[in-house]
Amino acid sequence: MPNLTILPTGKTVIAEAGSSLLQAILAAGELITHNCDANVECGTCHVFVHEGRKTLSKMQRSENAKLDAVVGVSSKSRLACQAMLGSEDVTVELLGFGSGR
Numbered sequence: 001m002p003n004l005t006i007l008p009t010g011k012t013v014i015a016e017a018g019s020s021l022l023q024a025i026l027a028a029g030e031l032i033t034h035n036c037d038a039n040v041e042c043g044t045c046h047v048f049v050h051e052g053r054k055t056l057s058k059m060q061r062s063e064n065a066k067l068d069a070v071v072g073v074s075s076k077s078r079l080a081c082q083a084m085l086g087s088e089d090v091t092v093e094l095l096g097f098g099s100g101r
Contacts, residue, residue, distance in 0.1 A: 002055070002085055006030050007093040017087050021047065021056070021080035025092070032094055038081035043070040045080040052090030056083045 004015040004024050015024040022045050025032050036042040040062045049056065056078065063082040067073050072095070080092070 002052070002087060003089040004028065004085070005051075005089070005091040007050070007091065015085050015090075017085050019085055021045075021049075021078065021083045021085065021090070021092060024085060025080060025094070030094065032080060034081060036081075040066050040079065040082060043067065043079065046070050046073070046095055047078055047080045047083075048074065048076040048093040048095065049078050049083070050076060050091040050093060052086075052088050053078075055086035055088035055090065057086070059083075 001014050001017055003012050005012045006025060006028060011028055013028040022032065022034055022038060033044040035044045043066045063079050066079060067077055
């Protein structure tokens with residue numbers, strides 16, 4: 001099971017391989033905005049993946065298209081609702097703090 005480190009808090013938790021970054025972040029008790037219930041419609045769960053990008057699931061066309069419409073995207077960008085954890089450790093940076101929903 002991979003370790004998930006969440007920035008900027010620095011919290012590290014053991015995450016379930018196969019779960020989404022969003023599920024793992026919420027299970028860790030961190031706040032992350034996610035307005036569309038993981039339907040790739042809003043882009044509010046945009047995160048930067050600093051380590052472990054290659055262990056995450058491959059980006060699908062719908063995620064890539066949504067990221068094209070998000071401000072501040074970089075090569076480290078993923079939507080937490082779409083990126084599924086693999087077996088290696090991952091470090092993500094939460095970019096915005098909202099209501100948690």
